[in-house]
Amino acid sequence: GAGVSQSPSNKVTEKGKDVELRCDPISGHTALYWYRQSLGQGLEFLIYFQGNSAPDKSGLPSDRFSAERTGGSVSTLTIQRTQQEDSAVYLCASSLYFGGQYNEQFFGPGTRLTVL
Amino acid sequence: AQKVTQAQTEISVVEKEDVTLDCVYETRDTTYYLFWYKQPPSGELVFLIRRNSFDEQNEISGRYSWNFQKSTSSFNFTITASQVVDSAVYFCALYSGNTPLVFGKGTRLSVIA
Numbered sequence: 116g117a118g119v120s121q122s123p124s125n126k127v128t129e130k131g132k133d134v135e136l137r138c139d140p141i142s143g144h145t146a147l148y149w150y151r152q153s154l155g156q157g158l159e160f161l162i163y164f165q166g167n168s169a170p171d172k173s174g175l176p177s178d179r180f181s182a183e184r185t186g187g188s189v190s191t192l193t194i195q196r197t198q199q200e201d202s203a204v205y206l207c208a209s210s211l212y213f214g215g216q217y218n219e220q221f222f223g224p225g226t227r228l229t230v231l
Numbered sequence: 232a233q234k235v236t237q238a239q240t241e242i243s244v245v246e247k248e249d250v251t252l253d254c255v256y257e258t259r260d261t262t263y264y265l266f267w268y269k270q271p272p273s274g275e276l277v278f279l280i281r282r283n284s285f286d287e288q289n290e291i292s293g294r295y296s297w298n299f300q301k302s303t304s305s306f307n308f309t310i311t312a313s314q315v316v317d318s319a320v321y322f323c324a325l326y327s328g329n330t331p332l333v334f335g336k337g338t339r340l341s342v343i344a
Contacts, residue, residue: 148331156336157336158334160331171330174331204274206276219266220266220278222276222277223275225274
């Protein structure tokens with residue numbers, strides 16, 4: 116079956132522009148996660164969804180970042196007024212459920228964002 | 232608070248050598264899950280293993296083996312007879328307390344032919 120897909124794979128934007136990153140989770144997976152990985156660094160947790168609800172938004176770096184999920188499926192991560200420090204690979208993952216033995220997350224290929 | 236420490240930032244070995252990647256975790260929960268992920272140069276993280284806190288039995292999968300020791304809060308990963316294709320960044324992660332996965336900073340493994 117299809118894995119997690121993300122689009123675009125690469126995005127180059129100018130400082131100050133808004134960008135939208137899309138994630139299509141594995142069909143039937145109720146939990147969805149966004150991470151950020153800067154060059155050569157570990158994974159920085161941003162936000163997760165259980166269904167369409169985001170119980171924990173504490174990982175979002177600033178109020179320029181927002182995310183939504185509709186229909187328990189596709190999610191969009193929006194970055195407003197992008198800054199150069201937003202340049203990173205944005206990874207999306209999904210799992211069958213949030214929690215416990217179901218927290219085996221499957222990752223997408225990521226979106227590489229470059230802010231000029 | 233949950234924490235995962237991968238003290239080895241980078242390891243370089245010659246092909247066919249065995250190599251162990253260390254992972255030490257911290258949690259106050261008695262029920263938790265540990266994971267290892269591989270991130271090859273292509274960038275996509277690949278799930279390798281999940282282990283729950285009630286199962287300390289070590290696991291072997293081909294050239295990969297995992298040593299889970301609750302007494303030392305460690306979940307180490309050994310690759311036997313390493314190959315160039317094993318070159319990647321390996322992440323250890325912890326789930327506990329109904330919070331999102333906590334990842335270590337990763338260990339970059341380079342296997343030289």
